[in-house]
Amino acid sequence: MSDELIQIETPFAFNEENQRKFDELIGRYPVKEAAMLPTLHLAQKQVGYITPAVMKYVAEQLEVSVMKVKDVVTFYPMFFEEPVGEYVIRVCHTLPCALRDCKVVLEHLKEKLGTDIASETNLAKGTTADGKFTLMKVECLASCDVAPVIMVNDDLHKNLTPEKVDEILDNL
Amino acid sequence: MVQERRILYEHLDVPDINTFDVFRQYDGYTRFEKAIAEYQPEDIAKMVMDSGLKGRGGAGFSTGLKWSFVPKDIKPCYLCCNADESEPGTFSNRYVLEKNPHLLIEGILICCYAMGIETTYIYIRGEFTLGKKMLDAAIKEAYEKGYLGKDVRGTGLNIDIYSHPGAGAYICGEETGLIESLEGKRGQPRNKPPFPAVEGVFGKPTVVQNVETLCNLPFIVGNGVEWYTQMGPTYADTRANPPTPDPNTGTKLYCISGDVNEPGVYELDLGLTCTELIEVAGGLRGEEVKAVIPGGSSAPILTHYELDTRLDFTSLTLAKSMLGSGGIIVMNETRNIVDCLLNIMKFYAHESCGQCTPCRWGTPWVRDIVQRIADGNGRKSTMTRPKFGVAENGRWGDTGETEDIYEDLDLLESVANNIANVDTMTWNTICVFGIAVSWPAVSYMRKFRPEFEATIREGQLVTLPVAEATVPPEENYAYQQRFVPKEFADL
Ligand SMILES: Cc1cc2nc3c(=O)[nH]c(=O)nc-3n(C[C@H](O)[C@H](O)[C@H](O)COP(=O)(O)O)c2cc1C
Numbered sequence: 001m002s003d004e005l006i007q008i009e010t011p012f013a014f015n016e017e018n019q020r021k022f023d024e025l026i027g028r029y030p031v032k033e034a035a036m037l038p039t040l041h042l043a044q045k046q047v048g049y050i051t052p053a054v055m056k057y058v059a060e061q062l063e064v065s066v067m068k069v070k071d072v073v074t075f076y077p078m079f080f081e082e083p084v085g086e087y088v089i090r091v092c093h094t095l096p097c098a099l100r101d102c103k104v105v106l107e108h109l110k111e112k113l114g115t116d117i118a119s120e121t122n123l124a125k126g127t128t129a130d131g132k133f134t135l136m137k138v139e140c141l142a143s144c145d146v147a148p149v150i151m152v153n154d155d156l157h158k159n160l161t162p163e164k165v166d167e168i169l170d171n172l
Numbered sequence: 173m174v175q176e177r178r179i180l181y182e183h184l185d186v187p188d189i190n191t192f193d194v195f196r197q198y199d200g201y202t203r204f205e206k207a208i209a210e211y212q213p214e215d216i217a218k219m220v221m222d223s224g225l226k227g228r229g230g231a232g233f234s235t236g237l238k239w240s241f242v243p244k245d246i247k248p249c250y251l252c253c254n255a256d257e258s259e260p261g262t263f264s265n266r267y268v269l270e271k272n273p274h275l276l277i278e279g280i281l282i283c284c285y286a287m288g289i290e291t292t293y294i295y296i297r298g299e300f301t302l303g304k305k306m307l308d309a310a311i312k313e314a315y316e317k318g319y320l321g322k323d324v325r326g327t328g329l330n331i332d333i334y335s336h337p338g339a340g341a342y343i344c345g346e347e348t349g350l351i352e353s354l355e356g357k358r359g360q361p362r363n364k365p366p367f368p369a370v371e372g373v374f375g376k377p378t379v380v381q382n383v384e385t386l387c388n389l390p391f392i393v394g395n396g397v398e399w400y401t402q403m404g405p406t407y408a409d410t411r412a413n414p415p416t417p418d419p420n421t422g423t424k425l426y427c428i429s430g431d432v433n434e435p436g437v438y439e440l441d442l443g444l445t446c447t448e449l450i451e452v453a454g455g456l457r458g459e460e461v462k463a464v465i466p467g468g469s470s471a472p473i474l475t476h477y478e479l480d481t482r483l484d485f486t487s488l489t490l491a492k493s494m495l496g497s498g499g500i501i502v503m504n505e506t507r508n509i510v511d512c513l514l515n516i517m518k519f520y521a522h523e524s525c526g527q528c529t530p531c532r533w534g535t536p537w538v539r540d541i542v543q544r545i546a547d548g549n550g551r552k553s554t555m556t557r558p559k560f561g562v563a564e565n566g567r568w569g570d571t572g573e574t575e576d577i578y579e580d581l582d583l584l585e586s587v588a589n590n591i592a593n594v595d596t597m598t599w600n601t602i603c604v605f606g607i608a609v610s611w612p613a614v615s616y617m618r619k620f621r622p623e624f625e626a627t628i629r630e631g632q633l634v635t636l637p638v639a640e641a642t643v644p645p646e647e648n649y650a651y652q653q654r655f656v657p658k659e660f661a662d663l
């Protein structure tokens with residue numbers, strides 16, 4: 001994919017606050033490229049997912065090729081290349097959570113939201129029609145002592161039962 | 173009952189310990205000040221070496237020894253703090269980051285002073301949003317109070333700490349994967365050598381150290397080596413002649429989860445047994461222990477015959493398992509081991525970075541075989557073959573009997589062993605993720621073979637009673653090379 005071939009619908013640029021954060025970030029590393037992950041996190045926070053425009057912008061800022069940015073974006077599960085819901089619900093399903101019945105929580109969420117589970121290549125599958133929620137499975141969230149756990153955007157919720165899930169969803 | 177000994181976690185629950193002022197009231201930063209006032213950098217490195225501190229992140233490598241590999245004449249040298257905690261079953265670093273981040277900063281300062289390091293990156297797991305927030309606030313405070321930045325507390329040292337978020341890839345916990353990721357690339361591990369200590373991030377010498385390892389440093393400096401080495405056993409390494417001491421000193425933040433009544437982090441001296449730890453964690457939830465994973469999901473499983481195994485680096489290595497990250501997962505009699513293995517193999521198949529062919533293809537293949545068995549479609553041949561085991565002469569060999577051929581179990585072992593061979597401990601891959609895949613795959617299958625066989629025979633998941641699910645040690649090859657270390661003092 002050469003840079004010219006990318007179809008840019010809406011151009012992207014950091015807003016003022018993120019620009020300030022970015023300027024501070026870039027000073028931390030001896031090479032600009034090293035600021036890749038924090039920069040992509042900033043951009044994703046701003047527009048919700050990594051569009052081709054974001055990749056192009058980040059590539060320019062870090063003085064690397066767009067291909068390199070794409071390379072990184074596709075590697076890490078936390079970067080989305082498609083739109084996601086307003087609330088991203090991550091359900092942990094690794095062994096310690098599985099031993100504490102995370103399946104029940106997952107099934108309950110599926111039923112309640114009326115959606116399937118997103119896969120990394122098909123986020124739309126796990127997104128509700130109103131674009132409010134995206135449901136996905138993730139690996140161990142390093143909270144196995146309070147299993148089963150889910151993350152709703154940045155917040156961790158512990159020791160879940162279907163009732164607690166209802167409560168969390170109602171309070172959003 | 174074994175008592176908890178809280179050192180790293182002592183002040184964890186003090187309100188506002190995450191702020192500089194409160195941390196300061198509990199001796200905060202005094203150990204760093206002591207280090208600067210009383211010791212030369214070399215003295216600190218020697219203390220760490222003498223303390224016997226072993227890395228808490230997974231490999232259990234001697235920290236002092238790692239530091240000694242760093243060339244003194246190449247500058248700059250970097251410190252990368254590994255806060256990517258993603259080994260299933262591990263959750264001790266999280267609490268340090270969220271509740272007591274200044275302790276980590278003090279540990280980093282001591283390491284930086286000892287190694288002449290000016291820049292530290294804390295690679296923190298992307299999902300740790302709260303941890304990162306608390307850590308960033310603590311770093312900011314430390315800058316304001318003059319413990320970081322230019323000319324730290326008038327000593328002429330320049331020390332910077334930056335937090336760097338990951339983005340959800342398990343493999344970035346591997347030290348060279350972490351370095352690649354930190355450089356802004358895909359987190360694909362590098363071939364070793366060169367080791368990071370010689371050529372790491374940005375091509376410079378780099379010390380990679382786990383959060384818990386670094387948090388031990390203030391206490392080693394503050395209370396002295398003698399105090400530190402009293403905790404935990406020191407074994408005799410009999411490979412050397414005369415035997416050399418093999419320290420397993422200090423406390424460990426044991427993370428225990430699964431079927432126990434009070435899962436959580438317990439700080440205890442290294443070297444207690446599985447049974448003791450389960451007791452500390454409120455006892456078993458259920459009737460009987462079926463299996464214990466002693467060191468995060470990568471570690472080979474222990475059966476109910478092995479519950480007297482001491483949970484320390486040496487004992488577990490000699491028991492053909494590992495302490496790893498100290499994440500202990502307990503399973504009771506209701507659990508099906510085939511199902512557990514399937515869960516773990518799905519994890520590894522998802523997390524392989526895809527660089528090496530044996531790992532990229534082998535791991536999903538292993539997962540698919542286990543899936544097939546769990547679905548009730550496991551393959552079994554109609555033929556039989558000579559059975560190997562303990563023969564009449566007491567040696568391992570042909571027993572004169574015949575056994576059924578479970579093709580899928582043979583295949584499972586063969587595929588796993590071709591990613592990394594658990595018997596010879598050689599791997600056909602770049603990083604030891606390969607071992608982390610084949611260790612559980614082969615050990616679960618060998619130790620719980622009756623359960624796997626029953627599942628294939630019946631065509632559905634069969635959970636056998638604990639006594640029948642695993643073969644006794646004397647009849648099972650998987651236990652044949654198990655040893656118990658001797659204490660150095662007993663020689
Ligand atoms: C696949 C894999 C994953 C790892 N994940 C982590 C991790 O999440 N956290 C960690 O501290 N070490 C992890 N390690 C171990 C590191 O490679 C390294 O040994 C450790 O950070 C060194 O620090 P220490 O000596 O203080 O333990 C992992 C290793 C492998 C092979």
Ligand code: SF4
Nearest residue numbers: 525527528531601603
């Ligand atoms: S062993 Fe697996 S995880 Fe490690 S470098 Fe190779 S492909 Fe990547």
Ligand code: FES
Nearest residue numbers: 092097141143144
């Ligand atoms: S397995 Fe769910 S948090 Fe560890």
